[in-house]
Amino acid sequence: MTFSDPIWSKQETPVWIKLNKAEYLKACVKEGLRLFFGALRGSARRNLVAPIVYKDWVIPSGTPVGMSAWMLNTDPEVYPDPLAFRPERWLPGNHKPEMDRNFASLGRGSRTCLGIHLVYVFMKHLLVAMFGPGDRPELTLYETEESDVATTVSGLSGLAKRGARGLRVVVEWMSAC
């Protein structure tokens, strides 16, 4: 299913059950989130009551332990050509379990993003509203280079280079009639 498939029309509000079946739409959301990284490094956790044993390592109680969404989300063995936006990698047939294992944009484990389901719902609705059939905005890139948006600096979330002006677009309203 692609964005132009009639999962939504002016007469019909998009419904979750239909959006959730749109494999290419889901793949775009996953790939967008993967390259957005969420929190580049989640806040560190500490086990205050016992050491953490991982394989041959014993991490003393109280040691802050964290993970890097950058390293997990751009592991070339899991996501070949990792900085390329390729939604197709998430489609059935291409999608491998290790892609879910590495995906860290919404955190992991007991402190996973509380808004995780809301994120998927609103991103799907937003993409269909912007790129689906019917009346929609037409966006044209305006004076934006890749370096204006590429993650370069690690804050809590990823930031573009100092002085970057961000993603700028000219918006025109297109009527389907």
Ligand code: HEM
């Ligand atoms: C695209 C949007 C979003 C992204 C990428 C995102 C990402 C994340 C990440 C990576 C964490 C874990 C941080 C860590 O490990 O320290 C987190 C935690 C959290 N997020 Fe989100 N989030 C998003 C939207 C939302 C929304 C819409 C809500 C609420 C409606 C929300 C509520 C929370 C809360 C409450 C936590 C803390 C959970 C905890 O520590 O127990 N987030 N988010």
